[in-house]
Amino acid sequence: MILSFFAVVSLLSLTSPVESKTISSAWLAGWHTVDATPTFDLGNISWSKYTDLYFSFAIPTANTSELSLDGSNGDLLPSFVQQAHANGVNAHIAVGGWDGSIYFSTAVGSAENRTRFVKAITNFATNYSLDGINFDWEAPNNQGLSCSIVNADDTANFLSFLQELRADPIGSNLTLSAATGLTPFLDSTGSPLTNVSGFAEVFDFITIMNYDVWGSWSASVGPNAPLNDSCAAQSNQQGSAVSAVSSWLTAGMPLEKIVLGVASYGHSFRVNQTSAFVSGSTTELAAYPPFNASDYPLGDSWDTDADGPDPCGVPGQNGGVFDFWSLIEKGYLDEQGNFTSAVAHRFDECSQTPYLYDEDNELMISFDNAQSFAAKGSFIQNYGLGGFAMWEAGGDSNDILLDAIRLATGFEEDFDDC
Numbered sequence: 468m469i470l471s472f473f474a475v476v477s478l479l480s481l482t483s484p485v486e487s488k489t490i491s492s493a494w495l496a497g498w499h500t501v502d503a504t505p506t507f508d509l510g511n512i513s514w515s516k517y518t519d520l521y522f523s524f525a526i527p528t529a530n531t532s533e534l535s536l537d538g539s540n541g542d543l544l545p546s547f548v549q550q551a552h553a554n555g556v557n558a559h560i561a562v563g564g565w566d567g568s569i570y571f572s573t574a575v576g577s578a579e580n581r582t583r584f585v586k587a588i589t590n591f592a593t594n595y596s597l598d599g600i601n602f603d604w605e606a607p608n609n610q611g612l613s614c615s616i617v618n619a620d621d622t623a624n625f626l627s628f629l630q631e632l633r634a635d636p637i638g639s640n641l642t643l644s645a646a647t648g649l650t651p652f653l654d655s656t657g658s659p660l661t662n663v664s665g666f667a668e669v670f671d672f673i674t675i676m677n678y679d680v681w682g683s684w685s686a687s688v689g690p691n692a693p694l695n696d697s698c699a700a701q702s703n704q705q706g707s708a709v710s711a712v713s714s715w716l717t718a719g720m721p722l723e724k725i726v727l728g729v730a731s732y733g734h735s736f737r738v739n740q741t742s743a744f745v746s747g748s749t750t751e752l753a754a755y756p757p758f759n760a761s762d763y764p765l766g767d768s769w770d771t772d773a774d775g776p777d778p779c780g781v782p783g784q785n786g787g788v789f790d791f792w793s794l795i796e797k798g799y800l801d802e803q804g805n806f807t808s809a810v811a812h813r814f815d816e817c818s819q820t821p822y823l824y825d826e827d828n829e830l831m832i833s834f835d836n837a838q839s840f841a842a843k844g845s846f847i848q849n850y851g852l853g854g855f856a857m858w859e860a861g862g863d864s865n866d867i868l869l870d871a872i873r874l875a876t877g878f879e880e881d882f883d884d885c
């Protein structure tokens with residue numbers, strides 16, 4: 468009916484749309500576009516809902532002049548860029564990643580290498596018609612993978628490299644960003660930088676990876692991607708979006724250059740029934756219960772971590788990651804992403820985190836749902852952050868998470884699927 472159509476339009480125009488430069492983005496995991504069950508290919512991407520996408524990963528190699536796309540279905544990169552551009556989406560390459568940060572330190576380790584690495588990056592960007600580079604070094608002067616090369620001067624060398632890249636005629640035209648931890652890069656003594664103004668000058672934005680805050684390495688079950696932790700007990704303050712934004716802002720990263728990384732997956736923990744429930748209850752889940760740290764649960768069908776050794780040759784073990792779609796597939800959540808009667812559940816207000824418990828498998832999962840994504844979207848809008856970046860595009864189900872965060876961040880409704 469025509470009247471109601473105009474009523475909807477005028478209602479929408481009353482709400483203030485986000486500034487056009489606000490970023491709605493996600494990483495595309497190249498290895499899930501092929502040989503995965505299910506695959507998440509270019510055809511699965513809701514292009515019209517993104518401003519930016521990061522193809523993951525190109526990896527620095529022992530030869531500073533070469534980046535490798537091995538393991539990421541690099542054959543797809545030209546089509547990815549072409550389809551992104553056809554949809555008005557900025558196409559970035561994400562460089563590095565957890566498994567791909569072994570050689571960053573040497574790539575920026577000397578003036579000669581920095582010049583070589585600038586050339587490798589600009590050649591790559593030109594060859595693939597990329598709009599931007601998302602540096603995902605995990606992490607400067609921080610071990611990460613066991614065989615990653617680490618140097619006390621990593622952070623200073625990284626900045627020198629970025630300044631040289633910015634001074635390059637091709638580099639100056641690229642959108643440069645970095646996927647970062649909750650605290651600023653570590654200085655030569657191992658402490659977070661207290662002044663990141665140099666990085667603020669060279670980066671268009673940073674994407675803070677506010678996830679994997681709790682996992683199999685933690686002392687108890689906790690939130691994968693807490694929005695807040697200053698409202699939690701002291702021992703459960705392990706970082707959050709609130710703490711991360713505060714750390715980076717205090718060190719000089721402007722709010723509008725801070726893009727919040729959000730997770731379309733959760734971590735699972737083996738928790739027996741005695742620990743899972745509040746004492747005396749068979750329905751009310753305990754908060755921060757202990758779990759069996761020597762029993763690594765298998766996650767969903769994308770959890771192949773135990774299939775082989777990592778790039779350093781260390782034998783793999785189950786990752787225990789459950790993507791949002793798999794929680795629906797398992798019947799823990801219904802098609803709208805709401806809890807089913809199959810599981811006990813709770814929602815932690817401080818971190819804005821849902822938890823579910825599968826009694827039969829003694830599995831507790833902390834993850835993000837539409838409610839937590841909406842809370843993060845409101846946080847982004849209220850604090851004037853640069854937007855959001857979701858790891859990973861393929862984790863969502865029917866855009867339940869993406870739609871929730873877009874709406875709360877202030878993006879206008881996408882009428883494409885009406």
Ligand SMILES: *[C@@H]1O[C@H](CO)[C@@H](O)[C@H](O)[C@H]1NC(C)=O
Pocket residue numbers: 505506507508510511792861
């Ligand atoms: C991608 O789309 C295909 C075809 O519609 C579907 O079978 C598959 O489940 C989708 N992948 C994901 C991860 O949703």
Ligand SMILES: *[C@@H]1O[C@H](CO)[C@@H](O)[C@H](O)[C@H]1NC(C)=O
Pocket residue numbers: 530531532533
């Ligand atoms: C490093 O890569 C460059 C560019 O592909 C190549 O020209 C050079 O020969 C390589 N160096 C070594 C030592 O393999």
Ligand SMILES: *[C@@H]1O[C@H](CO)[C@@H](O)[C@H](O)[C@H]1NC(C)=O
Pocket residue numbers: 529530531532572573574575576577580
């Ligand atoms: C420079 O890069 C080469 C490989 O391209 C590496 O062997 C060497 O150690 C690097 N230099 C520094 C100081 O990191």
Ligand SMILES: *[C@@H]1O[C@H](CO)[C@@H](O)[C@H](O)[C@H]1NC(C)=O
Pocket residue numbers: 545590591594595
């Ligand atoms: C340039 O792109 C083509 C695919 O379009 C690829 O085959 C080639 O390896 C790329 N070269 C470099 C140096 O990245």
Ligand SMILES: *[C@@H]1O[C@H](CO)[C@@H](O)[C@H](O)[C@H]1NC(C)=O
Pocket residue numbers: 597598637640
């Ligand atoms: C700068 O980047 C834009 C799009 O990212 C591209 O269209 C343009 O050709 C680039 N200009 C130069 C000088 O590389």
Ligand SMILES: *[C@@H]1O[C@H](CO)[C@@H](O)[C@H](O)[C@H]1NC(C)=O
Pocket residue numbers: 662663664665
């Ligand atoms: C931060 O460092 C920049 C130079 O990189 C300097 O100009 C500025 O004064 C420093 N800020 C503070 C608060 O020390």
Ligand SMILES: *[C@@H]1O[C@H](CO)[C@@H](O)[C@H](O)[C@H]1NC(C)=O
Pocket residue numbers: 695696697698709846
């Ligand atoms: C985080 O928690 C603190 C302490 O309870 C509270 O003052 C603050 O408003 C919270 N921030 C957000 C964004 O939830």
Ligand SMILES: *[C@@H]1O[C@H](CO)[C@@H](O)[C@H](O)[C@H]1NC(C)=O
Pocket residue numbers: 739741742757758759
């Ligand atoms: C339940 O798990 C806790 C913590 O891992 C452990 O201390 C306890 O012994 C377990 N209880 C049973 C009955 O297995």
Ligand SMILES: *[C@@H]1O[C@H](CO)[C@@H](O)[C@H](O)[C@H]1NC(C)=O
Pocket residue numbers: 759760761762
């Ligand atoms: C923890 O898991 C290990 C490995 O599956 C098992 O051997 C051990 O009995 C478990 N501990 C408890 C307290 O259930």
Ligand SMILES: *[C@@H]1O[C@H](CO)[C@@H](O)[C@H](O)[C@H]1NC(C)=O
Pocket residue numbers: 803804805837867
């Ligand atoms: C189910 O989830 C949707 C969002 O995904 C929400 O709008 C709706 O209110 C939920 N329904 C119930 C009964 O909680």
